[in-house]
Amino acid sequence: MVRLIGFLVGLGFVGVVLWSFLWGVVSYIEEPPVPTVEHEFHLSPKQVSWSFDGPLGKFDRAQLQRGFQVYKEVCSACHSLRLVSFRDLADLGYSEPEIKAIAEQWVVEQPSINPETGEPATRKSIASDRFPSPFANEVAARAANAGALPPDLSLITKARHDGSNYVHSLITGYRPQPAELLKEFPDAKTPDGLHFNPYFANLNLAMAPPLTGDGQVTYADGTKSTTDQMARDIAAFLTWTAEPKLENRKRTGVAVVGFLIILTVLAFLSYKNIWAGKKH
Known part of the structure; x- marks a missing residue:
């Protein structure tokens, strides 16, 4: 009886799955999906060769320092890096005095009030501080960016598919809207204040190039x-901020794979030795 009930339940489950599949096929045939401008003109990230690609890949320290310089001089005006401390820059090859000098270029607000002025107290950053946000809060960030909130870049390459290539493609992907796009989708003109970028999900990006x-x-x-x-x-720099232990992880992986290969060989040789001369 139990087997019969189990069989009937399983048969019913299969029937429901089959019915759902057939209903989906019929619906697709009768009402095929309408092509959208995003589906037609969105591009996958361009593939770039990186020094950290592959199981033996490593970060190029000189490139990371250049990337940090780009962040400091260009990106830090709008984007935070709240999960990275100044002292983490030692991994990029900066010395302790250099890190101290870099930290002092940022000012952080103290959670106190200056008794003489009544204004929030400020101080220069120190090596143990994390990179401060360029804005006091989300409201200030949106007000300065036409309502858009600049994302924190600490983990951006892990938060986006094919992150390193995505960042590179997005930054270099700004262009005028293609004529064929406006011809096929007349209502898809990029709104004022936004910028066309085929590597962005909905093609229109609030961030200027x-x-x-x-x-x-x-x-x-x-x-x-x-x-x-x-x-x-x-x-490359933002790949490092998202995965600062990438090289250690790869080294550990290579060591583990090597150990498993040696262990497999030893196990096979032990098997051959134990069963040598034995009749099966």
Whole structure:
């Protein structure tokens, strides 16, 4: 009896799944999905070769320092980096005095009031501080950016699919709307105050192009700062902020795989030795 009930329940479940599938097929045939402008013109990120690709990949410290310079001089005016401390920059090759000098370029608000002026007290950042937000709060951030909230960049490359390539493509992807887009979707004109970018999910982005041309940043190491170079450098830097232990994780993975290979070989040799001369 129990088997019969179980069989009937399973049969009913299969029937419901089959019915749902057939109903979906019929609905798709009768009312095919209407193509949208996002589906037609959204582009996947361009694929770039990175030094940290692959199981043996490593960060290029010089590139990370250039990327930090791009963040400091371009991105930090709008975007926070709240999960990164100044002292973390030691991983990029900066010395303790250099980190101290970098931290002092940022000012943070103290949770106290200056008794002489009644204004919030401020101080220079120290190495143990995290990068402060460029805005006092979300309201101030939206007010300064036409209602849009600039995202924190600490984990942006993990929060977006194919993160490193996405950041590079987005920064270099600004362009005028294609004529064929407006011809096929006349109502999809980019609204005033937004910027067309085919690598963004809905094609229209509140952020203006952050990189306005070659030479916008003068690199300390003398590297030529083309728009593409700056985009690559900031994408690499933001990959590091999201995965600062990437190299350690890869080294651990390689060691574990090597151990498992050796263990497998030893186990096989032990098996051959134990069963040598035995009749099956």
